[in-house]
Every structure is written in structure tokens, then in C-alpha cells.
Amino acid sequence: MRDLAKAAKSHEKGLINVAQALVEGKRLLAEQGVEDPRAEASLLLAFALGKPREYVYVRPEVSLTAEQSDQYREVLEQRARRVPYAYIVGNREFMGLDFFVNETVLIPRPETETLVEAVLGQGARDNGQWTMDNGQGTMDNGQWTMDNGQGTMGRALSLLDLCTGSGAVALALAVLWPEWSYVVGTDVSVEALDVARCNAERLGLSSVVWRRGDLWEAVGDERFDCITANPPYIATEEYDSCAPEVRCEPRLALWGGVDGLDFYRRIVAGAAAHLQPGGRLFLEIGWKQAASVCGLLAGAGFAAEVIRDLAGRDRVVAAWRGG
Numbered sequence: 001m002r003d004l005a006k007a008a009k010s011h012e013k014g015l016i017n018v019a020q021a022l023v024e025g026k027r028l029l030a031e032q033g034v035e036d037p038r039a040e041a042s043l044l045l046a047f048a049l050g051k052p053r054e055y056v057y058v059r060p061e062v063s064l065t066a067e068q069s070d071q072y073r074e075v076l077e078q079r080a081r082r083v084p085y086a087y088i089v090g091n092r093e094f095m096g097l098d099f100f101v102n103e104t105v106l107i108p109r110p111e112t113e114t115l116v117e118a119v120l121g122q123g124a125r126d127n128g129q130w131t132m133d134n135g136q137g138t139m140d141n142g143q144w145t146m147d148n149g150q151g152t153m154g155r156a157l158s159l160l161d162l163c164t165g166s167g168a169v170a171l172a173l174a175v176l177w178p179e180w181s182y183v184v185g186t187d188v189s190v191e192a193l194d195v196a197r198c199n200a201e202r203l204g205l206s207s208v209v210w211r212r213g214d215l216w217e218a219v220g221d222e223r224f225d226c227i228t229a230n231p232p233y234i235a236t237e238e239y240d241s242c243a244p245e246v247r248c249e250p251r252l253a254l255w256g257g258v259d260g261l262d263f264y265r266r267i268v269a270g271a272a273a274h275l276q277p278g279g280r281l282f283l284e285i286g287w288k289q290a291a292s293v294c295g296l297l298a299g300a301g302f303a304a305e306v307i308r309d310l311a312g313r314d315r316v317v318a319a320w321r322g323g
Contacts, residue, residue, distance in 0.1 A: 156181030167196030
């Protein structure tokens with residue numbers, strides 16, 4: 001951290017400004033192997049200054065105060081140790097919403113937005129309707145109508161989010177489709193549920209229910225119209241080669257067993273007993289796991305559809321009872 005300490009001493013002489021701080025930060029992060037060090041340094045500098053990121057580019061001549069210099073040095077040192085940016089600043093944007101995160105929860109990722117979008121009809125939501133694109137039904141004004149000969153359920157939908165972590169998926173769905181009659185998020189981690197509750201409070205969603213438990217044990221014999229899960233799915237060999245930033249995240253939320261499929265086996269085994277007739281199960285998967293997860297579902301009597309993320313990779317499996 002010698003470069004940053006030198007910069008701090010320069011500040012004491014009134015010499016350090018935004019441009020100099022950015023150069024020193026970029027150099028430090030590059031030395032520690034951080035990807036795109038200039039962009040990361042600008043984000044951290046903006047955070048330390050309490051300004052938008054654009055500020056560090058349009059006001060390079062502004063001198064840092066002693067307090068700002070200390071704050072910048074602190075966050076740079078954390079990032080140089082490969083602590084994820086989201087943990088340093090304490091938040092992450094997801095589906096246009098701001099979520100609090102800390103080291104007890106998985107950081108919400110852009111690809112997980114595919115899971116939320118799939119639940120909302122894979123982008124087919126229109127005029128207050130949620131249309132399942134396999135022809136199984138339509139939600140209108142909070143009512144679910146089956147159009148495959150099974151009749152009308154005539155009630156609002158309930159949602160269960162397993163392995164909820166920060167609550168990002170459950171809360172995003174609660175915000176984007178407020179007509180859910182009942183939303184439950186579960187996790188085995190007490191600390192993760194504390195974060196989820198915090199995020200619910202920030203979003204004004206006091207009606208969402210949080211329960212602690214290992215998958216299905218948290219909900220007893222309850223049934224739901226929609227079940228989502230972004231379970232741990234990284235296999236042992238893959239986990240051992242993950243970037244340092246990923247290994248800063250809770251292993252409990254990442255590691256899915258030797259082949260990465262442990263949680264899918266357990267979720268699929270109990271899904272039928274916890275889905276309402278005509279209900280759907282949405283699972284985020286690793287991009288190489290579609291065939292394996294679909295095989296598990298087929299063996300349990302489910303039909304399935306694979307949905308790709310914006311990068312074109314298999315990301316979500318949507319499933320429903322066959323026949």
C-alpha cells in the first residue's frame with residue numbers, strides 16, 4: 001500500500017487531487033490483479049467523496065479533504081484484498097432496486113434477473129397480465145385462470161422463494177407484481193434472513209414472510225402457486241478455481257456438492273408436494289447444468305423449459321407437472 005500512503009502524505013502538503021487519487025488507486029488495484037482497475041478506482045473514489053461516478057472525471061482538480069483521503073485509502077485497501085465492491089459499499093442494484101448486502105449473503109447478479117423475468121412471463125407481461133407462455137394460464141388482476149381444461153382457480157397467487165439470501169428475488173417479484181396474495185422467503189442462515197428483512201423494510205414490504213429452515217422444512221406442508229430458487233450450484237472442482245472475490249461470498253450460498261446438483265435433487269424431490277395444481281417451479285442453474293436438472297425434473301414427472309440469459313447461456317429452468 002506504499003503508493004497510497006505516499007499519496008496521503010502528498011495530501012498533507014495540499015498536493016493530492018481527484019486526478020492524482022485516481023491514478024494512485026488504479027495503480028494499486030492493478031498490482032493486486034483487480035480486473036478493470038481504473039473503473040474500480042473511480043467507483044471507490046466516488047464512494048469516498050460521496051459523489052456520482054462522473055464527478056471524478058469532470059472535476060479532476062478538486063482536492064481531497066483529510067477525511068475523504070482516509071476513506072478512499074480504507075476502501076482501496078479492502079478492494080486490493082479482493083473484497084467485492086458490493087460488500088465495501090454495502091449495496092447492489094437488482095431489477096432496478098437497491099439492495100443492502102453484506103458478507104453473509106450472496107451478491108445479487110445480473111444473470112439472476114433472468115429468473116425474475118421468467119416468473120413474470122419471460123417478458124410477456126402486458127396490461128396487468130402475467131401470461132405463462134406454454135399456454136397453461138393467465139394471471140389477471142391477481143387471479144389465476146387455467147386454460148388447459150382444468151378450470152379456474154379463482155384466487156390470488158402465492159410465491160415461495162427458497163434459498164432467498166438477501167431476499168432480492170422474492171422482493172423484486174413482490175415489487176414488480178404487487179398482487180401476490182402471499183410471499184414467503186426461506187433460508188437456512190439467520191444472518192441472511194436478517195439482511196432480507198432489512199431489504200424488505202427499505203422497500204416498504206412488511207407483508208413478506210421470512211422463515212428459517214433447510215429448504216422444505218421451513219414451509220411444512222404448505223403449497224404455493226409459484227416456487228423460485230437460486231440454490232448453491234457450484235461444484236467442488238469449480239469452486240476451488242473461483243476468483244478471490246467469489247470466495248469472499250458465503251460458501252453456504254455457493255457450493256452445491258461434488259457435482260453441484262445436491263440442492264436440485266432435494267428441491268425436485270419435494271416440489272410436487274409443495275406446488276398447487278397448475279403451479280410452476282423456476283430454478284436458476286449453472287450454464288452447464290440444464291440437461292442434468294431437466295433430467296432430474298423429468299424423473300419426478302415434470303415437464304421443463306430452459307430459458308437463456310442475455311449472454312445466451314442456459315440460466316433458468318421453468319418446470320410444471322407433466323400430463
